[in-house]
Each structure stands twice: as C-alpha cells, then as structure tokens.
Amino acid sequence: MTIRVGYFPNNNSLFVLRHTGLLERRLPDVEWIDLRDLPASHAVDPRTALPTLHSDWLFETGGYDFIGTGFTPPITGLGQGRDLVYVGISGPRVENGRLVSLADSGIRTAADLRGKRVGIAHGSWQTTLVLLALDRVGLTWSDIVPVDVDVNAGGSALLGGELDAWVGAYPGLAGVEAQAQLHTLVDTDGLFSHPSLWFTSREFAENHRAELEAIVAALQESDAAIVADPREAARHFVADADQRGGNADPDRWEDALRGRPFGIGPVTDEFLDEQQRAADLLHANGLLPKAVDVRAAVVPWIADLVAATRPVAAS
Structure with missing residues (x-):
C-alpha cells in the first residue's frame, strides 16, 4: 500500500522529514x-x-x-463534517510570529483595527490569532477587512501600504524588521500556545496503526536531527526556495528553527480547550458552517502510541 503524506514548508517537521529519507527506511512505499x-x-x-x-x-x-499543519486546519475539517482525528502536537511556538503594524501608522492596539486591512495566511494559525485578538477587545471578524496573503508576500504588502496590519512569522518577519520599524499589536504569547500539529482520518488510524506508528517514529527521529543540527535542516528550506525561483536566507532559517520546539507529544486537555475556544469563535463569527466538539477527534490509544515513540530525553 502506498502511504501518502501531505507536506509544505509551514510545518517544518514534515518538510524536513520529506528530505531526509528517514520515513522511507520504515515504510517501503511512500508518496509525498x-x-x-x-x-x-x-x-x-x-x-x-x-x-x-x-x-x-x-x-x-x-x-x-x-498531514501536519498549524492550529486551525483540523478545526476547519471538523466544521466541514470530516471524520479526522488528532495524532499529536509540538510544544508552544509563541515566538514564531505576531500581529504587527508599521510603527508610524498610528495603529497601536488591536482595538484600532476596526475597518482596517489585516493580512493573514487565511485558514492557518494566523486566522485564529487575529480572531482571538479581536475578541479580547470586543471586536468581531466583520469589524476588519481580512486579506489572504502568502506568508512571505504579506510583508511586502505591509511595507507597500496595501495592508494596515499583518501577522508575520519568522523567518519572513525578520526580513521586514530589517527594512522598517514595526509596532507589535499582539504577541502570540498570552493568546494561545500555537503548536504544530498532525492529524489523519479515523479510517487510516484504525486500519493502519503500524504505518501511523512508523510515521510518528520517523518524525521524532527527524525532529531530533533538526535540534542537533538546525543549520543542516535550514539547508532544505533554502534549496526549496531556490528551486521555486525564490531566495531564502540560511542564517534566518537557522535562527527560526533554533527558536522552535521539535518533537511530537500527545494532545493535552489544555490544547483541546484552546481548540474548542477557537472553534466556538470561528463558528460564532460565521467562518465555520457548524459548531464542533473537538474532543470527538481524540482517539485515546493514539496518545499511547505517540508517547511510546518519544525519545527518552525529550521533555
């Protein structure tokens, strides 16, 4: 059976695993x-x-x-009636990015965003960050003008005046910081833990436990390698940018990877509480077609599988 794994650079763990060959040592037939x-x-x-x-x-x-993604996609899937289940989560990534404006824009707090153009990679953790920030100051999604932008192009749009605020993430945010003085409207820290996460279909989990265990074990091994040599891991992101006609700074990628948590842990009650709060807000603001119960996507034995694959020294 061919095991298909969805990946992209924004989930750093799976992106690096794609380029290491570690999963192929465990599974004979993998398609990325x-x-x-x-x-x-x-x-x-x-x-x-x-x-x-x-x-x-x-x-x-x-x-x-x-698949591995950020915070929001599994909530979206549950809201669409998809029978998916959580596999695991990383540690908090609160230093990964934040909501910013240009320092001279006059936009000083989230409350100033009413009627403003806010750039986000829509559907990602950035949507959740903005929604939580708005809710904290009594605003709703309809009070802003959300603009779906690429995680890298958003910085140029902010600098060019096409956006009033932007959720930037490293390493792209570092490039914007080098060109202009920014003002932090909202830090991720204090809003939510913003982990990486991984999920699958219930059917795959129940019928392909050995394959699921192999994927998680390979991710744990690959993540340990990222921690041991972030410079080598950064090389994969730079090469990918080159192949796609872009460019990436290896120093900034190395710095970004050094500042992120790696290793997969079981989902926790605290994480599920955050997911439920976000799901409730997404539904209340008209972005989800129905209310969801995120705990319906928890399969208890998967937590044992994830815990069993963790390196002894992992914290």
Whole structure:
C-alpha cells in the first residue's frame, strides 16, 4: 500500500522529514504530496469562510493519508463534517510570529483595527490569532477587512501600504524588521500556545496503526536531527526556495528553527480547550458552517502510541 503524506514548508517537521529519507527506511512505499501543488480551487472569501484544502485532500481519492499543519486546519475539517482525528502536537511556538503594524501608522492596539486591512495566511494559525485578538477587545471578524496573503508576500504588502496590519512569522518577519520599524499589536504569547500539529482520518488510524506508528517514529527521529543540527535542516528550506525561483536566507532559517520546539507529544486537555475556544469563535463569527466538539477527534490509544515513540530525553 502506498502511504501518502501531505507536506509544505509551514510545518517544518514534515518538510524536513520529506528530505531526509528517514520515513522511507520504515515504510517501503511512500508518496509525498506537496500541498502547494494542489489545485487552487479551494480558495474562499476570507470574510465569510475558511479554506478547506487540508482536510478535503485528506479524504479525497489520490489525496494524502497523514498531514501536519498549524492550529486551525483540523478545526476547519471538523466544521466541514470530516471524520479526522488528532495524532499529536509540538510544544508552544509563541515566538514564531505576531500581529504587527508599521510603527508610524498610528495603529497601536488591536482595538484600532476596526475597518482596517489585516493580512493573514487565511485558514492557518494566523486566522485564529487575529480572531482571538479581536475578541479580547470586543471586536468581531466583520469589524476588519481580512486579506489572504502568502506568508512571505504579506510583508511586502505591509511595507507597500496595501495592508494596515499583518501577522508575520519568522523567518519572513525578520526580513521586514530589517527594512522598517514595526509596532507589535499582539504577541502570540498570552493568546494561545500555537503548536504544530498532525492529524489523519479515523479510517487510516484504525486500519493502519503500524504505518501511523512508523510515521510518528520517523518524525521524532527527524525532529531530533533538526535540534542537533538546525543549520543542516535550514539547508532544505533554502534549496526549496531556490528551486521555486525564490531566495531564502540560511542564517534566518537557522535562527527560526533554533527558536522552535521539535518533537511530537500527545494532545493535552489544555490544547483541546484552546481548540474548542477557537472553534466556538470561528463558528460564532460565521467562518465555520457548524459548531464542533473537538474532543470527538481524540482517539485515546493514539496518545499511547505517540508517547511510546518519544525519545527518552525529550521533555
């Protein structure tokens, strides 16, 4: 059986694993699906809906069996009625990015965002960050003008005046910081833990436990290698940018990887509480078609599987 794994650079762990060959040592037939190459027909109006590409392709013929993303996509899938289950989470990534404006823009707090153009990689953790920040100051999604931007292009749009605020993430945020003075409107720390996470379909989990264990074990091994040599891991992101006609700074990628948690742990009650709060807000703001119970996506034995694959020294 061919095991299909969906990956893209924003989930650093799976992206590095794609280039190490560690999974292929455990599974004889692996196919890697680059999410950036999937059809763009899943684009939506960021004012009224969430993109469903990640969960749609998990359940489509010829899609993938396992995926790693940020905070929001599994909530989106559950809201679409997809029978997905959580596999595991990383530690908090609160230093990964934040909501910023230009220092001379006059936009000083989240309360100043009413009617403003806010750039986000819509459907990612950035959507959740902005929604939580708005809720904290009594605003709703309809009070802003959300603009779906690429994680890198958003910085140029902010500098060019096309956006009033932007959720930047490293290493791209470092490039913008080098060109202009920014003001932090909202830090991720204090809003939510913002982990990386991995999920699959219930059918795959129940019928392919050995394969799921192999994927998690390979990720643990690859993550340990990233921690041991972040410079080598950074090389994969730089090479990918070169192949796609772009450019990336190896020093900034190395710095970004050094500042992120690696290793997969079981989902926790604290994480699920955060997911539920985000799901409730997404539904209340019209971005999810139905309310969801995130704990319905928890399979207890998967936590034991993840815990069993963790290196002894992992914390």
